[in-house]
Amino acid sequence: MTESQARFALGQLVTHRLFGYRGVVFDVDPVFQGSDEWYERNAKSRPPRDRPWYRVLVDGQPLETYVAERNLEPDEESRPIRHPLADQIFSGFYDGQYVLRERHN
Numbered sequence: 377m378t379e380s381q382a383r384f385a386l387g388q389l390v391t392h393r394l395f396g397y398r399g400v401v402f403d404v405d406p407v408f409q410g411s412d413e414w415y416e417r418n419a420k421s422r423p424p425r426d427r428p429w430y431r432v433l434v435d436g437q438p439l440e441t442y443v444a445e446r447n448l449e450p451d452e453e454s455r456p457i458r459h460p461l462a463d464q465i466f467s468g469f470y471d472g473q474y475v476l477r478e479r480h481n
Contacts, residue, residue, distance in 0.1 A: 382406070382428040382445070387466060387474035389451035390432060392443060394421065399441070400457050400474050402465050403431035410442060423447060433459040 382404045384390055391398050408415065408425035415425065423444030430448060432441045435457035454472035456462075466474040 382430075384428075384430060384445070384448060384450075385473075386476055389454065389457070389472065389474075390430070390448045391451045392432075392441075393447050393449055397437075398435040398451050398453065398457060399432035400435075400459075400462065400466075401430050402433055402440075402461075402476075405429045405431075408444070418442075419444065421447070433457060433461055433465070435459065 384401050384404070386401055386404065388401050389398065390401060406428055408429050410418075410429075421444075423446050428445045430443050430445065432443055432448075433439075434441060436459075438460050440461075456469045456474075462474070465477060467477045468475050
């Protein structure tokens with residue numbers, strides 16, 4: 377497998393190309409990190425495993441998704457999402473992008 381640079385940044389708004397939902401990226405894996413079973417069950421379009429995958433908070437739903445890079449595009453609306461975890465993960469929304477909270481160990 378070859379690792380590649382992520383196209384989307386943490387806090388960036390995205391839209392799912394196939395399902396049309398909006399969301400915000402809150403985690404990035406350089407390559408697929410799920411199990412073979414999860415991939416077979418959920419990745420119906422068989423996106424590449426050796427490209428970045430993103431964890432996304434879904435706008436208007438209490439859902440998180442794990443999405444292949446090829447299924448995302450930049451969001452055109454540039455307005456905040458509504459998600460119960462957004463305020464826990466991000467400290468604010470500025471110029472169309474979320475800012476991650478600082479993590480303290």
